[in-house]
Amino acid sequence: xxxxxxxxxxxxxxxxxxxxxxxxxxxxxxxxxxxxxxxxxxxxxxxxxxxxxxxxxxxxxxxxxxxxxxxxxxxxxxxxxxxxxxxxxxxxxxxxxxxxxxxxxxxxxxxxxxxxxxxxxxxxxxxxxxxxxxxxxxxxxxxxxxxxxxxxxxxxxxxxxxxxxxxxxxxxxxxxxxxxxxxxxxxxxxxxxxxxxxxxxxxxxxxxxxxxxxxxxxxxxxxxxxxxxxxxxxxxxxxxxxxxxxxxxxxxxxxxxxxxxxxxxxxxxxxxxxxxxxxxxxxxxxxxxxxxxxxxxxxxxxxxxxxxxxxxxxxxxxxxxxxxxxxxxxxxxxxxxxxxxxxxxxxxxxxxxxxxxxxxxxxxxxxxxxxxxxxxxxxxxxxxxxxxxxxxxxxxxxxxxxxxxxxxxxxxxxxxxxxxxxxxxxxxxxxxxxxxxxxxxxxxxxxxxxxxxxxxxxxxxxxxxxxxxxxxxxxxxxxxxxxxxxxxxxxxxxxxxxxxxxxxxxxxxxxxxxxxxxxxxxxxxxxxxxxxxxxxxxxxxxxxxxxxxxxxxxxxxxxxxxxxxxxxxxxxxxxxxxxxxxxxxxxxxxxxxxxxxxxxxxxxxxxxxxxxxxxxxxxxxxxxxxxxxxxxxxxxxxxxxxxxxxxxxxxxxxxxxxxxxxxxxxxxxxxxxxxxxxxxxxxxxxxxxxxxxxxxxxxxxxxxxxxxxxxxxxxxxxxxxxxxxxxxxxxxxxxxxxxxxxxxxxxxxxxxxxxxxxxxxxxxxxxxxxx
DNA sequence: CCGTTCGAATTTTTT
DNA sequence: ATTCGAACGG
Numbered sequence: 189x190x191x192x193x194x195x196x197x198x199x200x201x202x203x204x205x206x207x208x209x210x211x212x213x214x215x216x217x218x219x220x221x222x223x224x225x226x227x228x229x230x231x232x233x234x235x236x237x238x239x240x241x242x243x244x245x246x247x248x249x250x251x252x253x254x255x256x257x258x259x260x261x262x263x264x265x266x267x268x269x270x271x272x273x274x275x276x277x278x279x280x281x282x283x284x285x286x287x288x289x290x291x292x293x294x295x296x297x298x299x300x301x302x303x304x305x306x307x308x309x310x311x312x313x314x315x316x317x318x319x320x321x322x323x324x325x326x327x328x329x330x331x332x333x334x335x336x337x338x339x340x341x342x343x344x345x346x347x348x349x350x351x352x353x354x355x356x357x358x359x360x361x362x363x364x365x366x367x368x369x370x371x372x373x374x375x376x377x378x379x380x381x382x383x384x385x386x387x388x389x390x391x392x393x394x395x396x397x398x399x400x401x402x403x404x405x406x407x408x409x410x411x412x413x414x415x416x417x418x419x420x421x422x423x424x425x426x427x428x429x430x431x432x433x434x435x436x437x438x439x440x441x442x443x444x445x446x447x448x449x450x451x452x453x454x455x456x457x458x459x460x461x462x463x464x465x466x467x468x469x470x471x472x473x474x475x476x477x478x479x480x481x482x483x484x485x486x487x488x489x490x491x492x493x494x495x496x497x498x499x500x501x502x503x504x505x506x507x508x509x510x511x512x513x514x515x516x517x518x519x520x521x522x523x524x525x526x527x528x529x530x531x532x533x534x535x536x537x538x539x540x541x542x543x544x545x546x547x548x549x550x551x552x553x554x555x556x557x558x559x560x561x562x563x564x565x566x567x568x569x570x571x572x573x574x575x576x577x578x579x580x581x582x583x584x585x586x587x588x589x590x591x592x593x594x595x596x597x598x599x600x601x602x603x604x605x606x607x608x609x610x611x612x613x614x615x616x617x618x619x620x621x622x623x624x625x626x627x628x629x630x631x632x633x634x635x636x637x638x639x640x641x642x643x644x645x646x647x648x649x650x651x652x653x654x655x656x657x658x659x660x661x662x663x664x665x666x667x668x669x670x671x672x673x674x675x676x677x678x679x680x681x682x683x684x685x686x687x688x689x690x691x692x693x694x695x696x697x698x699x700x701x702x703x704x705x706x707x708x709x710x711x712x713x714x715x716x717x718x719x720x721x722x723x724x725x726x727x728x729x730x731x732x733x734x735x736x737x738x739x740x741x742x743x744x745x746x747x748x749x750x751x752x753x754x755x756x757x758x759x760x761x762x763x764x765x766x767x768x769x770x771x772x773x774x775x776x777x778x779x780x781x782x783x784x785x786x787x788x789x790x791x792x793x794x795x796x797x798x799x800x801x802x803x804x805x806x807x808x809x810x811x812x813x814x815x816x817x818x819x820x821x822x823x824x825x826x827x828x829x830x831x832x833x834x835x836x837x838x839x840x841x842x843x844x845x846x847x848x849x850x851x852x853x854x855x856x857x858x859x860x861x862x863x864x865x866x867x868x869x870x871x872x873x874x875x876x877x878x879x880x881x882x883x884x885x886x887x888x889x890x891x892x893x894x895x896x897x898x899x900x901x902x903x904x905x906x907x908x909x910x911x912x913x914x915x916x917x918x919x920x921x922x923x924x925x926x927x928x929x930x931x932x933x934x935x936x937x938x939x940x941x942x943x944x945x946x947x948x949x950x951x952x953x954x955x956x957x958x959x
Numbered sequence: 960c961c962g963t964t965c966g967a968a969t970t971t972t973t974t
Numbered sequence: 975a976t977t978c979g980a981a982c983g984g
Contacts, residue, residue, distance in 0.1 A: 289974085290974080291974095317974065318974080319974055320974095343974095344973080362979090363968095418973090418974055419974095421974090482972075483972080483973080483974090485971080485972065485973090486972085486973065486974075585971070585972075586970065586971055586972075587970080587971085587972085588970065588971095608972095608973080611973095648960095648961095649960075650960090651960045651961080652960085653960085654960090772974095773974070774974090775973075775974060776973070776974095791971085791972065791973095792972075793971085793972045793973070794972085794973085812971095815971055815972080816971090817970090817971060817972095818971075818972090831972080853970095854969080854970090854975085855975065
């Protein structure tokens with residue numbers, strides 16, 4: 189995001205400069221390096237690509253669909269395609285758009301492109317997420333649909349606050365109408381391009397009715413605050429293009445070649461946007477993998493990829509099935525798992541890579557032991573020189589799972605980073621400071637003003653009542669509460685019927701805001717930040733606190749300031765909006781630090797598009813993967829399986845899958861069963877003796893009703909399987925970690941609760957199977 | 960109007 | 975276990 193500052197507004201001026209500044213053929217390819225015979229541009233760009241990849245790179249005109257399996261060189265194709273477009277003279281860098289799923293992916297494409305073409309060209313290519321692209325469009329042209337360039341972007345917390353406010357206005361109980369659920373409905377409505385009145389007329393139930401009325405108020409609030417939510421960024425851009433064909437024409441003319449990555453996870457609005465932008469030249473290349481579609485809960489619509497050929501009948505379809513990333517064992521496991529899905533186009537996936545170690549299953553007591561096993565294996569791999577910390581990732585379904593692993597890593601003093609979780613920009617103190625800056629940039633943002641009033645000393649003496657007065661008063665004057673404050677300072681307005689002391693406070697506050705806004709024009713962002721923090725009392729509150737957690741919050745604010753400093757080359761009035769945009773649109777993964785040598789912990793969702801030599805996928809249990817909340821429908825279950833597939837395919841060489849037999853949830857211990865997804869792993873790619881299937885009797889999959897949950901026979905010497913709980917007369921309770929078949933007998937490795945791990949012969953050990 | 964305290968829900972994934 | 979809202983006392 190940062191590196192786009194120079195041309196973020198997309199003014200024509202920057203284009204003109206670069207037309208003359210664009211190096212001629214040969215210039216970008218001087219890096220061809222040690223070769224004696226200089227490459228022509230094309231050779232350098234196409235070298236090392238396989239036949240299919242080559243077609244994907246060189247089919248530049250017209251619609252192209254690239255169905256790319258995991259590890260098939262998707263990013264490589266995308267990057268080389270852009271390089272080819274430029275190198276061949278078909279397009280100038282700024283005429284090319286590469287839409288990525290995260291800012292990090294955009295950054296990576298630009299970096300790789302820099303290696304192929306030189307950084308100047310690479311910087312001019314328009315690479316970013318749908319959302320950041322839309323921000324740029326709306327900042328420039330949004331005024332046409334009533335959006336000032338200083339508009340604020342609301343995050344989910346802000347959205348929830350608005351929904352709750354709307355519910356309060358309507359006299360409805362937020363307990364009865366879950367704001368979260370309502371927000372989901374609004375998001376769906378927006379993605380279907382339904383207006384509040386559409387929703388109203390389609391309403392089938394009281395709930396629908398409520399949703400429609402909440403939506404109406406919600407939209408009003410956004411407009412009044414000159415704010416947009418994530419969906420609006422897309423929706424309002426589509427609106428802009430629909431209502432102002434000349435604006436659309438401008439972008440169609442400018443952006444002649446469109447590339448869309450992770451196409452399987454686009455939603456209908458994004459598709460609409462793509463169609464609008466591509467409808468003139470039709471140079472549209474989408475790259476995706478239906479098997480890796482894992483964002484349907486965010487309205488991603490798999491139809492976008494499945495129906496691409498219907499919408500673009502002349503599309504060239506290219507399939508990349510060869511995996512360059514993983515060992516044959518990992519590829520075979522992934523293929524076997526994904527094959528079970530019924531809603532799927534069958535597709536080959538193979539690799540020529542040399543075999544690696546088998547996939548290992550780790551059966552554990554609980555998450556503490558799971559973490560121990562993972563961490564000691566990490567330690568072993570690093571000690572034996574099989575991996576560096578940075579080669580290793582621990583993947584999980586939900587963020588809460590990182591905790592036990594973190595604790596174990598801290599105990600062993602192993603460096604690590606957690607991606608996601610409570611994100612930096614979502615911390616309370618950060619949001620307080622951001623609210624302050626938002627109000628200065630966009631005084632109409634009353635939600636942020638409200639936050640400033642309730643969370644900082646600026647609000648001392650001003651409570652809910654007064655704020656309500658301000659709002660009502662503002663509405664009568666057709667202006668925002670902050671405007672009212674400004675008017676009060678100028679004494680151009682009679683004060684509302686409030687106590688004299690309150691009016692004095694309001695005037696004071698108005699004065700503070702006026703001064704800070706004036707400072708914004710003269711000082712760089714970081715200085716304004718200091719000033720705002722001092723004046724609002726936020727600085728004193730955190731900096732001078734004795735409570736260590738409060739002091740930690742101060743550290744975070746200091747860190748925030750250092751981010752702001754990157755915008756200090758221009759006055760805050762210009763720099764702040766860009767900074768606020770970055771703050772609103774950073775993805776969890778964007779914050780990943782890839783330079784240090786540390787283990788990476790992240791969710792399966794965040795791991796999309798990444799690869800690691802060593803992957804631990806933990807918590808492969810029923811209820812977790814698949815998640816208990818995703819068992820409503822076959823479609824949801826299939827998405828969970830795709831998630832598992834995504835996890836498996838992140839691994840290049842070593843893959844470990846772990847599960848527990850009990851786990852703490854909501855403070856209580858709960859029993860867990862291994863995920864039935866494990867049953868689909870081919871036996872020959874999993875380490876012998878650690879097979880999970882056939883082991884624990886289980887409830888049948890939802891469609892088939894319930895199977896008998898009890899094993900049929902109970903032999904005198906029980907047949908043991910990994911994962912079983914056992915009791916030993918001397919060692920007590922234990923857990924079967926592994927079983928090795930041994931000429932009519934079994935050699936069992938048992939982890940005892942009290943006595944550590946022992947390897948025993950089943951015929952002699954008098955083990956009793958529990959349950 | 961402000962701060963504290965208690966009770967309750969809450970967690971699936973995130974631009 | 976944490977966080978959010980309601981309720982209460984200052």
